Amino acid sequence: MTSTPLRLMQLFTALSAALLTACALLYAVDPPAVNGVVWIRAAGILALSFLSLRWAAQLRRGHRGAYRRLLWVSIAGSLGIAALALLPDSPFPLWFRLEQSAQGLVLLALATTLLRPSLRATLEPTR
Structure with missing residues (x-):
């Protein structure tokens, strides 16, 4: 099994941790710049990134359920972030x-x- 999904989720987790760190640093300098919605989203994304990192490790071992969860997160997350940014x-x-x-x-x-x-094609067959 390829390690690309795992590496992408490691990058996503690092970006999530950096985002929460940036929120904390910015809050220390300029508290009004970081509202409650920003804190909640940043913390939620970090939590989801840890779950997704676990699923990526399971996918590396060929688990089809992890594949489905990661596919759902990657598509829904991309669409959600696009809506948020636009x-x-x-x-x-x-x-x-x-x-x-x-x-x-x-x-x-x-x-x-x-x-x-x-x-x-590398995933375990559905039972």
Whole structure:
């Protein structure tokens, strides 16, 4: 099994941790710049990234369930981040939306990787 999904999720997790760290640092300097919605989303994304990292490790061992969960997260996450970045009345500041766009690109790369027939052929058969 290829290690590309695992590496992409490691990158996604690192970006998620950096996002939460940036929120904390910015809050220390300028508290109004980091509203409650930003904190909740940043913490939620980090939590999801840890789950997804676990699923990517399971996928590396050929688990079909992990494949389905990662595919769902990569597609829904890409669409959700695109909506977040493009909404004109978004409650998120520009710096946050730019970072989220980078994470959306990682999820898009993950979806592209997961949809390769060669990767799907390596999964355990459905019971």
